[in-house]
Amino acid sequence: MTKIDLHADDYALSESSDNDILALCKQGKLDSISVIPNLQIFDAAAQKFLKAKKDFPKEVKVAVHLNVMEGKCLADKSLVPNLVDERGFFNVSWGKLLVFSINPFKRKTVRSQLKAEILAQIKRAAESGLCDTSALRVDSHQHPHMIPVFFDALTDALAQLGTKPEYVRNSQDPILCYMTAPALFKTYSPANIVKCLILNHYSRKVRRWQKKNGLKTNLLCGVFFSGHMDSKRVKKVLPSFEKKCQARGADLEVLFHPGTMLQNELTPEFTKPGFNEFHFSQGRKIEFEALQELR
Numbered sequence: 540m541t542k543i544d545l546h547a548d549d550y551a552l553s554e555s556s557d558n559d560i561l562a563l564c565k566q567g568k569l570d571s572i573s574v575i576p577n578l579q580i581f582d583a584a585a586q587k588f589l590k591a592k593k594d595f596p597k598e599v600k601v602a603v604h605l606n607v608m609e610g611k612c613l614a615d616k617s618l619v620p621n622l623v624d625e626r627g628f629f630n631v632s633w634g635k636l637l638v639f640s641i642n643p644f645k646r647k648t649v650r651s652q653l654k655a656e657i658l659a660q661i662k663r664a665a666e667s668g669l670c671d672t673s674a675l676r677v678d679s680h681q682h683p684h685m686i687p688v689f690f691d692a693l694t695d696a697l698a699q700l701g702t703k704p705e706y707v708r709n710s711q712d713p714i715l716c717y718m719t720a721p722a723l724f725k726t727y728s729p730a731n732i733v734k735c736l737i738l739n740h741y742s743r744k745v746r747r748w749q750k751k752n753g754l755k756t757n758l759l760c761g762v763f764f765s766g767h768m769d770s771k772r773v774k775k776v777l778p779s780f781e782k783k784c785q786a787r788g789a790d791l792e793v794l795f796h797p798g799t800m801l802q803n804e805l806t807p808e809f810t811k812p813g814f815n816e817f818h819f820s821q822g823r824k825i826e827f828e829a830l831q832e833l834r
Contacts, residue, residue: 541784548572551575602677606816633681639688661677683711731765768826
């Protein structure tokens, strides 16, 4: 039997966004969320979640949403000089991390720096009471943990913690599952197709690691439709995802970004205009509504 996990990314992004996600938790619409550990709002967001838990009709599992794309580092900035600017704000991108992965002169150094930051972010999330390292769930903001140098740093950090994680996301969103809905072909984004191709390429390494470490593998529905995860589109492709998951013995994570940030919540830690557009986008409201309908 395929387990389907309805999941929300980006808790602890902003107060407005968090309120949207908590509302879904209270309605029993979500199975799990991911929390960003390194933004200014984190401590208040953690306390708000822990207080609200008593009103949830079921358990909502919490993953650490490792973030090296926005905000400040949690490790001492002297330990992560290749990842941040002089103020300690992250200045890396997918492109930089890919270059670091193939650069023999930088890969080892950056891997060590990423490990230090990953450990600092996991520590902060655990100390807040939101998660337990003995049942750790991990993913990342914008999926950079799929890039080889980042994934190697993540496995180094997990080894140092000495605990077997409960879940590490494999961001494999199989494009063929969307080909069963020809009525939607004209709505597919070329940019999201490229994202899926890259993530699916690196997913093999993650899947091998999952199996080696006794973790059940998973598929992901959410990158291909990112920003447009309305209930009609999701319902059309879910049967093909379930069929593929059953054939692989995999679980399915259906990924949403249902929390909308307000313009007045933008702080100096949000340094990337492209990301900010997504934080404010109408697509997040669509995904909030989709989760209300899907359950």
